[in-house]
Amino acid sequence: MTLLKTVQLGYGADCKALLRNITFEVERAEVFALIGPTGAGKTTLLRLLNLLDTPTSGKIYFNGQDTTKSTQLRLHIRRRMAMVFQKPVVFNSSVYENIAYPLKVRGCGRKEIQTRVEEMLEITDLKGYEKRRARTLSGGEAQRVALARAMIARPELLLLDEPTANLDPVSVSKIEEVLANTIREQKTTVIMATHDMPQGQRLADMIGVLMNGEILQIGSPSEIFCSPSNKEVAEFVGVENILSGIISEKDGALVTIDIDGATIEAISEFAVGDKICVIIRPEDITFTLAKETSSARNVFYGEIARMTTVGQLVRIEADCGFPLLGVVTKRSAEELNLNLGKNIYASFKATAVHVIK
Amino acid sequence: MSELWEAFLQAIQLIVNLDREVVEIALRSLAISATAVIMASLVCIPVGGLIHFRNFQGKRVLINIIQTFYSVPTVCVGLFVFIFISRAGPLGGLGLLFTPTAVVIGQMVLITPILLGLTISALSGIDKAIKDSALSLGATEFQAIWTIIKEARFAVVAAFIMGFGRAISEVGAAMILGGNIRGYTRVLTTAISLETQKGELILALALGIILISLALVINVIVNFALQRY
Numbered sequence: 001m002t003l004l005k006t007v008q009l010g011y012g013a014d015c016k017a018l019l020r021n022i023t024f025e026v027e028r029a030e031v032f033a034l035i036g037p038t039g040a041g042k043t044t045l046l047r048l049l050n051l052l053d054t055p056t057s058g059k060i061y062f063n064g065q066d067t068t069k070s071t072q073l074r075l076h077i078r079r080r081m082a083m084v085f086q087k088p089v090v091f092n093s094s095v096y097e098n099i100a101y102p103l104k105v106r107g108c109g110r111k112e113i114q115t116r117v118e119e120m121l122e123i124t125d126l127k128g129y130e131k132r133r134a135r136t137l138s139g140g141e142a143q144r145v146a147l148a149r150a151m152i153a154r155p156e157l158l159l160l161d162e163p164t165a166n167l168d169p170v171s172v173s174k175i176e177e178v179l180a181n182t183i184r185e186q187k188t189t190v191i192m193a194t195h196d197m198p199q200g201q202r203l204a205d206m207i208g209v210l211m212n213g214e215i216l217q218i219g220s221p222s223e224i225f226c227s228p229s230n231k232e233v234a235e236f237v238g239v240e241n242i243l244s245g246i247i248s249e250k251d252g253a254l255v256t257i258d259i260d261g262a263t264i265e266a267i268s269e270f271a272v273g274d275k276i277c278v279i280i281r282p283e284d285i286t287f288t289l290a291k292e293t294s295s296a297r298n299v300f301y302g303e304i305a306r307m308t309t310v311g312q313l314v315r316i317e318a319d320c321g322f323p324l325l326g327v328v329t330k331r332s333a334e335e336l337n338l339n340l341g342k343n344i345y346a347s348f349k350a351t352a353v354h355v356i357k
Numbered sequence: 358m359s360e361l362w363e364a365f366l367q368a369i370q371l372i373v374n375l376d377r378e379v380v381e382i383a384l385r386s387l388a389i390s391a392t393a394v395i396m397a398s399l400v401c402i403p404v405g406g407l408i409h410f411r412n413f414q415g416k417r418v419l420i421n422i423i424q425t426f427y428s429v430p431t432v433c434v435g436l437f438v439f440i441f442i443s444r445a446g447p448l449g450g451l452g453l454l455f456t457p458t459a460v461v462i463g464q465m466v467l468i469t470p471i472l473l474g475l476t477i478s479a480l481s482g483i484d485k486a487i488k489d490s491a492l493s494l495g496a497t498e499f500q501a502i503w504t505i506i507k508e509a510r511f512a513v514v515a516a517f518i519m520g521f522g523r524a525i526s527e528v529g530a531a532m533i534l535g536g537n538i539r540g541y542t543r544v545l546t547t548a549i550s551l552e553t554q555k556g557e558l559i560l561a562l563a564l565g566i567i568l569i570s571l572a573l574v575i576n577v578i579v580n581f582a583l584q585r586y
Contacts, residue, residue, distance in 0.1 A: 052493060105494065
């Protein structure tokens with residue numbers, strides 16, 4: 001069931017619009033990550049969704065209701081969600097008072113507030129902090145207070161604006177753990193903005209890529225990562241081996257792509273003459289010392305330009321007239337005696353090549 | 358210099374001996390000014406909040422005008438209120454002139470700009486993210502404004518103390534509107550003025566010391582209460 005839906009959302013004056021044509025849906029109990037570089041409009045979009053600002057054009061539907069109808073309705077809907085801001089914002093009072101705030105403004109009784117606050121202190125691992133002044137906490141602790149405060153009223157929709165930006169790794173994992181538990185146990189719908197692709201992959205069911213005020217692609221994390229819709233998305237999500245070229249021949253679905261003089265064979269729907277980009281995942285590249293007969297349609301001769309060891313893997317950058325990055329295990333690198341300047345063959349199948357505009 | 362010392366001793370004597378008239382004058386001063394500050398605050402803090410949070414045309418100009426009136430002469434305020442509440446004035450029928458109420462009204466008018474202006478600047482000092490957080494967590498607009506006023510409480514209370522200081526130390530409005538009637542509208546400042554004219558410099562100085570001490574004590578108490586909160 002759809003919890004939130006936006007239609008053609010726009011914000012800002014036409015010439016320098018901060019957001020354009022934002023249309024997407026978020027299902028109940030789904031974790032939706034908005035991924036994009038800094039300044040893409042993620043915060044602006046979250047503020048619109050939280051009904052803090054009013055869109056210049058377009059509509060937001062919450063649970064099927066048009067949110068622009070009346071101030072009363074906006075307050076009512078806003079009370080069914082909560083937002084955690086990028087910079088931890090705490091009120092200048094005790095941790096207890098901070099976490100109790102949403103229940104106080106809703107007019108809950110003292111008893112209820114006390115049990116719920118204690119419950120939240122437990123969940124966010126803040127037990128013993130209740131009397132502390134919130135302003136004296138560290139960034140990570142303050143952000144956990146903000147998270148506890150956002151979740152205490154059991155919102156149906158939780159909006160998180162880069163909740164772990166500027167925090168140390170321990171605080172990040174702590175906050176992610178709290179989030180993951182809440183999402184699992186309370187079936188809360190979450191929309192989170194992040195510029196951290198791995199975080200998006202860890203937590204999200206769906207990812208929307210937001211760049212320059214527009215959503216370029218919406219899909220599952222693996223869809224976004226394995227088949228980005230264009231070069232910008234591919235670069236942002238950290239895809240390697242992005243090469244620009246032109247389709248020079250086409251035989252059914254098999255196309256020949258001209259890349260700086262070299263040719264790559266791939267499967268694609270694009271027509272001859274189209275300017276395209278190809279993506280080859282480093283894991284799909286095989287290195288051999290001699291040219292071997294195999295089903296791989298693409299074989300290139302080159303030399304190793306760079307080698308970096310990452311844990312048990314070795315990243316090899318080969319210069320084949322164009323740069324090609326591959327990943328092999330440490331053991332095969334040793335067995336093949338790969339080192340800088342060594343000549344090798346790099347091969348990959350036509351079906352491993354992903355062609356995008 | 359010896360007069361000052363003598364005045365100091367006499368002030369202590371007056372306080373220690375709880376001189377009936379001095380105590381009465383001091384308490385009246387306190388009551389009138391405190392009433393004026395509390396009543397003005399009840400109006401100024403919410404109105405200041407609204408001016409801060411609402412965006413409207415002429416907001417900047419309005420704030421400038423408010424700030425200009427920080428230093429309005431007390432006699433002018435006295436005169437202005439006098440015109441309103443004197444027999445021939447629009448509110449003449451209420452018979453307020455030369456009553457403590459008239460002094461309260463005069464002092465309220467006098468400190469309204471200070472309370473308004475300082476409330477607005479106190480609120481401006483609070484991060485906008487606080488308001489967003491409050492709204493995001495389900496506060497109504499008024500609850501959000503109240504939250505921010507609470508966040509700005511130190512600065513708001515400073516405004517309150519400034520207002521009180523100006524009210525209790527002014528003489529123009531109290532003289533014109535109260536008339537310095539013994540046992541009825543005589544306050545510390547008007548008493549000082551009278552005693553000075555009578556040549557009772559020591560007594561006048563003693564009353565002055567009491568006035569300053571009163572302001573000091575209030576300041577300390579309020580700040581102490583604030584630290585605890």
